[in-house]
Amino acid sequence: MVSLDSMTVTASTSTAKKRAELLRPDGSPVRVLVVDDEASLAELLSLALRYEGWDIRAEGDGTAALRAAREWRPDAVLLDVMLPDMDGLTVLGRLRHELPEVPVLFLTAKDAVEDRIAGLTAGGDDYVTKPFSLEEVVARLRGLLRRAGAAAGRSESLLAVGDLLLDEESHDVWRGGQEIHLTATEFELLRYLMRNPRRVLSKTQILDRVWSYDFGGQANVVELYISYLRRKIDAGRAPMIHTRRGAGYLIKPGG
Amino acid sequence: MVSLDSMTVTASTSTAKKRAELLRPDGSPVRVLVVDDEASLAELLSLALRYEGWDIRAEGDGTAALRAAREWRPDAVLLDVMLPDMDGLTVLGRLRHELPEVPVLFLTAKDAVEDRIAGLTAGGDDYVTKPFSLEEVVARLRGLLRRAGAAAGRSESLLAVGDLLLDEESHDVWRGGQEIHLTATEFELLRYLMRNPRRVLSKTQILDRVWSYDFGGQANVVELYISYLRRKIDAGRAPMIHTRRGAGYLIKPGG
DNA sequence: GTCACCGCATGAAGATCCGCATGAAGATCC
């Protein structure tokens, strides 16, 4: 039996909880190893993931990655399947030999999905196709860590802000007990807002986070999608999505 | 106050339940010994089974397997009948000598002589022909463990989601008291969905899990079989199989 | 105080594209 109270607790303690989610049993931050030979991408990913509160280390090829895995013992690995010196499957095999339990998130080109990725998600790993959005990578990494750490007792895929609920696993969204259907982009935008409640997010930030890194369009798509969200979430209720002129948007419980 | 009870309960118990099934009487995880000389297959199996929560050890030939059995004392053995150094029958005999009670799941080529396999499985063991799907191996292993551990009190082969019931042993499926006939593939797909209720499963995940590991076809077979399932399960009723555009599919009780 | 401007909200229309559902034919297995 669960009441909204517990959810609200989840929301209000979000900062503390967030940190709890990001800590290993011994209290040190969760470690994520980023492996990509494209320096600018590795840089982008490292920045974004570090901002999530994780301890990041980046390597550019399979050999270095395996060494890092052995010595540094990360809690998760973000692995480009196209590396200069080694096949993705080979890296995975040796990685597993070294760290049997560590979850892996693969990065792969869109058109390469069919040939070599088969079987990679069978062990509970996951993959993301390029070009991706940072939100997607972060969300999937969190999902992997959540499932891997389930044995340690922390598993919560529910986000809550006021009476607004979002389940990252089922992609369901409710407001005040009523289910709301969102499109993929709307969902990612809302998730980003809800992961940063009461904080102003600029349109640029939102674009960089929610849209693919190679998105070339105009920034007013953000305005458009905010308006979509308002229509579905705030319609006829106390608004939770607020505009800060000249600054950006934020979400917060009515008040 | 929100009526999320059923959902929250499901979510919270899924982990606990899974774990209960996977523990030996002394609280340590169930041990499964994987014996296959094909490294990539052993790798794939180890991945998938480890993800199920079992403790896995892999060996590549009969001699090593017997040593592992003696020292590590697994709760079940996954045994390829074609090994480089030893006949399957021989391995089984010596294994029985070492661990009389342990259930064995044989892996065999499709064209292998049927009667010999039948002889092998006489003692309550089971077998799977290559190429197999991971769902099938996992399900049969679970069945073997269930029967072997029945004395320990845990035996539940029924999956339920809403008014939809699936019996993993008899392969019977009912919805609202009415029996539904499914083909083999449809059954495996439904089982996979029902073992992960309220969770979005991507088409790739489903392919990796439900279809054979050597399947080379396109991902739209998944769409096709989803549509078959819908026809049989959701026909004229409140739909339980839902599409999450751009994400995948999930099953959940009407709501 | 008045006026012009700028940032933002929203609507509408439309083009494109992708995801998906489904029908039907071919292949395979028992």
Place this chain on the structure above:
DNA sequence: GGATCTTCATGCGGATCTTCATGCGGTGAC
């Protein structure tokens, strides 16, 4: 030969993004 499985092909509609237009409100210039 019938059930089952798979591939092929087609069509629909949803989703995304662009563009244009209108309106609102706050802000600063004067």
